Amino acid sequence: MSKLQIPVESETLANGLRVVVSPDHSAPIATVGVYYQIGFRLEPRGRSGFAHLFEHMMFQGSEHAGKMEHIRLINSSGGVLNGTTNYDITNYFEVVPSNALERVLWLEADRMRALKVDDENLRNQRDVVKEEVRVNVLNQPYGGFPWLDLPPVAFRNWPNAHNFYGDFADLDAATLEDVRTFFHTYYAPNNAVLLMVGDVEPKESFELARKYFESIPPHPAVPSADTTELPQIEERRGEVEEKFGQLPALAIGYNMPPRHHRDWYASAMLDRVLHGGRAGRVYRSLVLEKQIALGAEGGMGFPDAFEYNGPTLGTTTIYHKPEYTPEATVAAFDEVIAEVRERAIDADELEQVKVMCRADYFSMLESGGGGVPRFGLMHALACFTLFDNDPQRVNTVLDNFLSVTPVEIQATARKYLAPANRSIVFRRPSVHAAHGDPSVSVRQGAK
Amino acid sequence: MAGPSSQTAIPATAPSLGPERSVAWPRRTVRTLANGMQVVLAEQHTFPKIGVELFFRSGNALVSRTSPDVAELTARLIRTGTNSRTSRHIEEDLRRMGANLGTVAGADSSAIAISGLSEFAEKLLAMVDDLARNAAFPADEFERERRQRVEELRIERATPGFLANERFRLVLFGNHPYAIIAPTEAQVEAYQRDALAAFYRENYVPSNALFIAAGDFSSERMMGLVEKTFGAWKAGPAPSLKEAELPRPRGRAVHLVHLPGSVQTEITLGNLAITRQSPDWRRAVLANAIYGGAFNSRLVANIREQKGYTYSPRSSLHALRHHGYFGVHAAVRNDVVAATLTEMFYELDRMRSLPVSDGELNDAINYLSGVFSLGIATQDGLLGQLSTVYLDRLPEDYLETFREKIRALQAGDVLEAARRYFDSANAQIVIVGDRAQIEPQAVLFGDVKVWDTQGNALAG
Numbered sequence A: 001m002s003k004l005q006i007p008v009e010s011e012t013l014a015n016g017l018r019v020v021v022s023p024d025h026s027a028p029i030a031t032v033g034v035y036y037q038i039g040f041r042l043e044p045r046g047r048s049g050f051a052h053l054f055e056h057m058m059f060q061g062s063e064h065a066g067k068m069e070h071i072r073l074i075n076s077s078g079g080v081l082n083g084t085t086n087y088d089i090t091n092y093f094e095v096v097p098s099n100a101l102e103r104v105l106w107l108e109a110d111r112m113r114a115l116k117v118d119d120e121n122l123r124n125q126r127d128v129v130k131e132e133v134r135v136n137v138l139n140q141p142y143g144g145f146p147w148l149d150l151p152p153v154a155f156r157n158w159p160n161a162h163n164f165y166g167d168f169a170d171l172d173a174a175t176l177e178d179v180r181t182f183f184h185t186y187y188a189p190n191n192a193v194l195l196m197v198g199d200v201e202p203k204e205s206f207e208l209a210r211k212y213f214e215s216i217p218p219h220p221a222v223p224s225a226d227t228t229e230l231p232q233i234e235e236r237r238g239e240v241e242e243k244f245g246q247l248p249a250l251a252i253g254y255n256m257p258p259r260h261h262r263d264w265y266a267s268a269m270l271d272r273v274l275h276g277g278r279a280g281r282v283y284r285s286l287v288l289e290k291q292i293a294l295g296a297e298g299g300m301g302f303p304d305a306f307e308y309n310g311p312t313l314g315t316t317t318i319y320h321k322p323e324y325t326p327e328a329t330v331a332a333f334d335e336v337i338a339e340v341r342e343r344a345i346d347a348d349e350l351e352q353v354k355v356m357c358r359a360d361y362f363s364m365l366e367s368g369g370g371g372v373p374r375f376g377l378m379h380a381l382a383c384f385t386l387f388d389n390d391p392q393r394v395n396t397v398l399d400n401f402l403s404v405t406p407v408e409i410q411a412t413a414r415k416y417l418a419p420a421n422r423s424i425v426f427r428r429p430s431v432h433a434a435h436g437d438p439s440v441s442v443r444q445g446a447k
Numbered sequence B: 001m002a003g004p005s006s007q008t009a010i011p012a013t014a015p016s017l018g019p020e021r022s023v024a025w026p027r028r029t030v031r032t033l034a035n036g037m038q039v040v041l042a043e044q045h046t047f048p049k050i051g052v053e054l055f056f057r058s059g060n061a062l063v064s065r066t067s068p069d070v071a072e073l074t075a076r077l078i079r080t081g082t083n084s085r086t087s088r089h090i091e092e093d094l095r096r097m098g099a100n101l102g103t104v105a106g107a108d109s110s111a112i113a114i115s116g117l118s119e120f121a122e123k124l125l126a127m128v129d130d131l132a133r134n135a136a137f138p139a140d141e142f143e144r145e146r147r148q149r150v151e152e153l154r155i156e157r158a159t160p161g162f163l164a165n166e167r168f169r170l171v172l173f174g175n176h177p178y179a180i181i182a183p184t185e186a187q188v189e190a191y192q193r194d195a196l197a198a199f200y201r202e203n204y205v206p207s208n209a210l211f212i213a214a215g216d217f218s219s220e221r222m223m224g225l226v227e228k229t230f231g232a233w234k235a236g237p238a239p240s241l242k243e244a245e246l247p248r249p250r251g252r253a254v255h256l257v258h259l260p261g262s263v264q265t266e267i268t269l270g271n272l273a274i275t276r277q278s279p280d281w282r283r284a285v286l287a288n289a290i291y292g293g294a295f296n297s298r299l300v301a302n303i304r305e306q307k308g309y310t311y312s313p314r315s316s317l318h319a320l321r322h323h324g325y326f327g328v329h330a331a332v333r334n335d336v337v338a339a340t341l342t343e344m345f346y347e348l349d350r351m352r353s354l355p356v357s358d359g360e361l362n363d364a365i366n367y368l369s370g371v372f373s374l375g376i377a378t379q380d381g382l383l384g385q386l387s388t389v390y391l392d393r394l395p396e397d398y399l400e401t402f403r404e405k406i407r408a409l410q411a412g413d414v415l416e417a418a419r420r421y422f423d424s425a426n427a428q429i430v431i432v433g434d435r436a437q438i439e440p441q442a443v444l445f446g447d448v449k450v451w452d453t454q455g456n457a458l459a460g
Helices: A050-057 A069-075 A098-113 A119-138 A150-154 A168-173 A176-186 A202-213 A262-275 A281-289 A326-342 A347-366 A375-388 A391-395 A397-402 A406-416 A431-435 B070-078 B087-096 B118-133 B139-156 B160-173 B185-190 B193-203 B219-230 B281-293 B298-306 B334-353 B358-372 B379-391 B398-407 B411-421 B435-445
Strands: A009-012 A018-023 A029-036 A080-085 A090-097 A192-198 A236-242 A249-255 A293-299 A313-320 A422-429 B028-032 B038-043 B049-056 B100-105 B110-117 B209-215 B253-258 B265-272 B314-319 B324-332 B428-433 B447-451
Touching (some): A018 A375, A050 A119, A069 A098, A090 A375, A098 A202, A119 A168, A119 B324, A150 A313, A150 A422, A249 A326, A262 A281, A281 A293, A281 A326, A281 B087, A313 A326, A347 A375, A375 A391, A391 A397, B038 B219, B049 B118, B049 B379, B070 B193, B100 B118, B110 B118, B139 B193, B160 B253, B160 B265, B253 B435, B265 B334, B281 B358, B281 B398, B298 B324, B298 B334, B334 B411, B358 B398, B428 B435
Parallel strands (some): B253 B447
Antiparallel strands (some): A029 A192, A080 A090, A249 A422, B028 B038, B049 B209
16 A cells, blocks of 8 residues: 555664664665663653753763764764654664765764763753753743643653653752763663664675674663553643743643554544644634634644654644633534544545555655654654564554554544543643733743 | 773774765756746655645745735635635645645745645646635635734744844844844734735746746656646736845944843844855855854854853854845853853854864865755755755756865865854844843943834833
8 A cells, every 4th residue: 555665674783782774775875873762751760851861961972982073073974963862762863975874883883882971061961951941941932832741740650740851950960870870771782773774785784783883782681660550530630831922722632542552553543633734623623613723733643653652642732812711622622522433534534634644654754854864764663673673564554554444533532532531731821921020930841 | 981991892983984975966857938937847756755846936025114924924825715625625635635735935935835645746736726826815714814823923922033033134134125024913913815815916927936846756747747737827027126225234232132031042143144146155154064053063062062051052144035144043041141142252253363274174064065965865855955046046056066166165265254254343133031131241242222022122
């Protein structure tokens, strides 16, 4: 059905590092990533935000490449680099002219083997991260909404429910010893996958992987944490102050089925029925027809769901007109939900959604994030390797979504889109934002 | 955190680069139809998708002195209904083709951009044609979009980055149309839908149009489709931009936008510079890369990696069609505004005073030469590069020769570009933040004018 076969080859090195190669010589560019199976959820208690702070430390120097050298070596090769911290993974990636492949592997191996940072680096990056939190959350209208607001309301288990960007007191409390421990605990070859995508030859790529990575010792046992949530029995609600924006907003999150369960595929299609752009039912009803809302969008459908390996929420975010109450807005949303629970969607609507999924899947593989070539392909390969031990899934997963039936979608709606299975967080504009009172205190997330 | 050295099995220095592979930009098929529409096609067969962008060389600058944002509102309205399709039909038809649509206006152009599955190429083109020629501007959709825009403006004028950009453009461009990037709420409230329909009629015309497609198609067949779809379209010429004289400020000045409760300060400073047509463009790009245009740059090394003042420092050359400007940007904590400005100027003055080293020069040349080509690997990247070349009417070989021209530059070029375009002594400074916390720092850098978020001057 997908008419596209992505070449994928994989090996596991003696130290447990998985290596995945996907050649495509249409442009002389290589996208390289190292993904570690560690994210926000597993950061230590009392150290909220640490997984992300640590990600910054990985750019501060390693044994043979000091501070600024990682950045200089990649930029001066004609490439760019970055890293991101997510719920269950942290990634480091480079996009370079393909003649820089070996240099990139040398750098990634050097920091996997021997991160080399000091107190001054930690102080510096703690300051940088605080400005990142300010620019993205504390000093922006609707900053952190809903990704930081919803988990503390929806979840009870600390790994799922804490402030992922970090309370400043926790960031301040972080020590070099914490950095050392975290590195030795999670940044092990047997807890990672190396990906080489684009203008690379599999044989040569595996040889280079062995040359640079295979001597890095594995860790005997990488700990995991219990991220399970007790079953939810009633709707949960919370509230967060909005300091800059004047529109009330709310986010509704439903607990989603587990990864690769048949319901998981159906729920992703259901998400597309509800949220697929302006043709999606929520946008159409609340923004275009009833005109209660000014914006309505979904989060965590297809293909975003690939990167989660624990409790997740299927989310709807709504910005509504102040002349409608939050309750009236939720009621209008509930009418849309009632429709998908009560009636199976018709064949034409489902066909539209499936064509769109196919197109979006290709776009995701091609780029899918910040314009980085093949970022999405690399990302999907990494998630399918780390969580499912099956990178080839990139060639089959689409068919599982495209085979979902109207009956399955309705059954999934009935099972999951129930009030007792959801949480709502209200972002309420504070009065003083409109009147310019500077004495505003900020809360990050509802407790 | 060094591991035991005995385990170190890898070389102590970075491997040198392998032989560089040549970058082959796709061949373009370029034609101007009898009605004046310029057509540019580039094949790229990696994924079964195509991307189409239909530009009209009229944007918000054309109306900013009379009815700012009418170009943008026109663009937004055209997807809400045509003579034969309602808003709902349009959105569902898009989904049937696996298509994403954007209709937007920038300063110099308006665009209908669509990407979808290549198997629906003909229908995708028909949709573009319908939106470009038959928009109906339904009254109820106009009211809805109007309210939407007002609420959006309220959010934008609470967003530090937007406020800095808005004030910066006003300061740099004075009475020129480029000064205004957004309307007031009252202006939007007062608009009539006739104004949008008139803008559409006058500017969405083939003699004003540039059609670019990239993706999985045969150029010959696509050109036939384009001719069939758009060939018979006839209309008069479009109006052109009326320019005004630009300010020539002497000395530095500070413009403080008071955002109550702000826990950070958004800084932007800079000056008028050049467009891509300038013979100095590549020199200036190189100087910018060394100053603050790359992660590996002096500004980032200084105020982020050494001092920790900011997460997001950068500098940019912004090229509009008729003029360009240079901007230095960072969001910093409130108590280091003066310290950050000092470092920004120190690094500007260093660029203007001393030649860069060979190592720094070569690093930056390699950086620009490499990242310029990253766009070749994705459809969006390719469309972006092609639209730059053809919208700005750059030479046909711009893409193919960029690398060699960058590689030919020397330290003297960088010094000259910095002296011309990093106008430290006359830089205009915009800071957005809580006045009480930052005004005492601002006065150290020049006369301070204070504004509220709606653009009203506040008493000094």
